[in-house]
Amino acid sequence: MISQNTFLKRSWPMLIQCAEAHRKPRWLPVAKSKLYRIPKRPEVSEEERLELLRVNNNYKTQMRAIRRFYHEEMIKEKSTRDSASSEMSLRLEADEWERCVIINDKWNAQVATEREERRKIQLAEMEELALAKMEAKDKELKERLEKAAEEVRRQKALCETFITPDKLEEAIDYALANPIDYNYAIDLHGKTYLGTTTPTNVHKDEKTSTAV
Amino acid sequence: MLPPASGTGKYFAKAAKSIRLIRQGCTNRPFFHISVTQRRRLNSQPVIEQLGSYDPMPNINNEKLVALNLERIKYWLGKGAHVTPPVAEILGLSGFFPIHPRSYMTAWRNRKTEQENIAKQIEAEKAKESTAA
Numbered sequence A: 001m002i003s004q005n006t007f008l009k010r011s012w013p014m015l016i017q018c019a020e021a022h023r024k025p026r027w028l029p030v031a032k033s034k035l036y037r038i039p040k041r042p043e044v045s046e047e048e049r050l051e052l053l054r055v056n057n058n059y060k061t062q063m064r065a066i067r068r069f070y071h072e073e074m075i076k077e078k079s080t081r082d083s084a085s086s087e088m089s090l091r092l093e094a095d096e097w098e099r100c101v102i103i104n105d106k107w108n109a110q111v112a113t114e115r116e117e118r119r120k121i122q123l124a125e126m127e128e129l130a131l132a133k134m135e136a137k138d139k140e141l142k143e144r145l146e147k148a149a150e151e152v153r154r155q156k157a158l159c160e161t162f163i164t165p166d167k168l169e170e171a172i173d174y175a176l177a178n179p180i181d182y183n184y185a186i187d188l189h190g191k192t193y194l195g196t197t198t199p200t201n202v203h204k205d206e207k208t209s210t211a212v
Numbered sequence B: 001m002l003p004p005a006s007g008t009g010k011y012f013a014k015a016a017k018s019i020r021l022i023r024q025g026c027t028n029r030p031f032f033h034i035s036v037t038q039r040r041r042l043n044s045q046p047v048i049e050q051l052g053s054y055d056p057m058p059n060i061n062n063e064k065l066v067a068l069n070l071e072r073i074k075y076w077l078g079k080g081a082h083v084t085p086p087v088a089e090i091l092g093l094s095g096f097f098p099i100h101p102r103s104y105m106t107a108w109r110n111r112k113t114e115q116e117n118i119a120k121q122i123e124a125e126k127a128k129e130s131t132a133a
Helices: A004-008 A046-085 A087-159 A168-177 A202-211 B070-078 B085-094 B101-132
Strands: A184-186 A192-194 B017-023 B032-038 B049-054 B066-068
Touching: A046 B070, A046 B101, B017 B070, B017 B085, B049 B070, B066 B085, B085 B101
Parallel strands: none
Antiparallel strands: A184 A192, B017 B032, B032 B049, B049 B066
């Protein structure tokens, strides 16, 4: 029985993207156009053949030696690794370990001091920043309070001229008693020219005249 | 998920291994990993370990760059891995192996064709001179 995990956790996909997608599949016959084509044999002269044979033999011999060398080296390494559990090697390892621990401790201490210094500097910077921020906030608050107080003061000053229901009759009387004519012009020197050049209340005048 | 091209590290202990070039580039841009795989696996299948890379296209300095992890190559050779001819050629040129016979062969064949071409050129020039005279 094949479990689901064999499909889900396999190391390579079930469908392989074939690199040689442009090639003819193995099971298809030879193409018709290539059926009677006889490929040309490579021509190697006798001289060249002998030379190649010699070079190849040399190469093979050398390669065999190299292979054997690496194989023996591997076996040697393996044996040394296996015999590494002897007392001598254990002691050596312990010494090495101690040295490593000492160096590591030294580095750790150094890094710790550096970190402490850095942290102090960072803390000071943060405090400064916080203080500056608080100051700025206080200042802004004060400014806003001042602005508000100023506004209140101005409004209070204005308040005296407001027309309240009590003063309403009085204000109306005053307004009726003192009509102001805004039909004037001002020149650059601030001089006022009263009156109008064109009659504005002709209509009203006519009405009154007819009534009279 | 596809297995990494740098190798899965998984293999059967007794299966034959082979150090070979595995094409990783795209169309019209060949690039090869030098990898160790099981010998009977296809090049499209996951490899055991990548041991280097080979860029066959010359760069602006007219160099074909090769990277090799010699330590691991030694290890795998010690384990009895086979080496395919192209990789053996590269290793030979890098000085790790003796020069591969095929390198010698291509060299002397190239030399021969060059000499022939030069001789042809000289003959052609001579013929030109004779016709001019």
